[in-house]
Amino acid sequence: MSNLKKIMECVPNFSEGRNLKKIEKIVDSFRGKDGVKLLDYQRDEDHNRLVVTLVGDPDALKTVLMEAFASAIEVIDMRKHNGQHPRMGAVDVVPLIPIKNVSMEAAIALSKEIAEAASEKFNLPVFLYEESAVRKDRRNLADIRRGQFEGMADKIRQPEWTPDFGPQTVHPTAGVTAVGARMPLVAFNVNLNTDDLAIANHIAKKVRHAGGGLRYCKGIGVELKERGLVQVSMNMTDYTRTALYRAFELIKMEARRYGVTVVGSEIVGLVPMGALLDTAVYYLGIENFSMEQVLETRMMV
Numbered sequence: 001m002s003n004l005k006k007i008m009e010c011v012p013n014f015s016e017g018r019n020l021k022k023i024e025k026i027v028d029s030f031r032g033k034d035g036v037k038l039l040d041y042q043r044d045e046d047h048n049r050l051v052v053t054l055v056g057d058p059d060a061l062k063t064v065l066m067e068a069f070a071s072a073i074e075v076i077d078m079r080k081h082n083g084q085h086p087r088m089g090a091v092d093v094v095p096l097i098p099i100k101n102v103s104m105e106a107a108i109a110l111s112k113e114i115a116e117a118a119s120e121k122f123n124l125p126v127f128l129y130e131e132s133a134v135r136k137d138r139r140n141l142a143d144i145r146r147g148q149f150e151g152m153a154d155k156i157r158q159p160e161w162t163p164d165f166g167p168q169t170v171h172p173t174a175g176v177t178a179v180g181a182r183m184p185l186v187a188f189n190v191n192l193n194t195d196d197l198a199i200a201n202h203i204a205k206k207v208r209h210a211g212g213g214l215r216y217c218k219g220i221g222v223e224l225k226e227r228g229l230v231q232v233s234m235n236m237t238d239y240t241r242t243a244l245y246r247a248f249e250l251i252k253m254e255a256r257r258y259g260v261t262v263v264g265s266e267i268v269g270l271v272p273m274g275a276l277l278d279t280a281v282y283y284l285g286i287e288n289f290s291m292e293q294v295l296e297t298r299m300m301v
Helices: 020-030 058-075 104-122 141-145 148-155 197-207 244-256 273-284 295-299
Strands: 007-010 036-044 049-056 091-100 126-130 177-181 186-192 217-224 229-236 262-268
Touching (some): 049 058, 058 091, 058 104, 141 177, 244 262
Antiparallel strands (some): 007 049, 217 229
């Protein structure tokens, strides 16, 4: 195993989706670096958020992430930030996903190294979440982020919310960061033909697990002002157990009670092929289909 190439995925989220100059400075941290490949980056003006997807050797990932932290902290001032997506820091969240020849335990260990290094270098409070969490009440990112940047100064002074690394005071411009290891996540958004945010929030509550909905689904309502629409913005935390089509169909069903229809959906960042195949099989009614029937799968070497 020691001679096999280790591949870890990382999908850091930054609180900037509008200023192209700032976005490019952050993304430049990942370009042309040994041992790391930048796969994708997407910005969203309504969310005011940047989502980057990269893969690489664990040690190389740690190095480029420290550079990205420095760039983001330099150009993002959370005191001036606003957007539809919940956020608590310039580098809001850094998830690590084991891909090839690395274990979840290795991803957890790397997350702790990154959290400790970032807290020491930038005097930044850092929480561990998901598989990396040292306490059960900190596994859920939404619980950590609750209160957002504006409420975090008071929150982390409470004994039960002492950061896992770093000071018990919020960084004045960069806020707070969460780092953790997790399963592959699909960021899946469904748009509705209404501008009533209350409707999106009601539907999101019915769909997400915390509201009695789908087990591996987190969701909130988001306003898309430029388009005059609202959306149910979701994180599908385990697509193998809660398929995308289940969330899509449940939203359609709940929307009908408000006289609203679905007008589209989107995937943010990259998505495992299996998540899309599962949905295609459902809607096409294909029997006994397997990944081995996908041309690209058979072509892989």
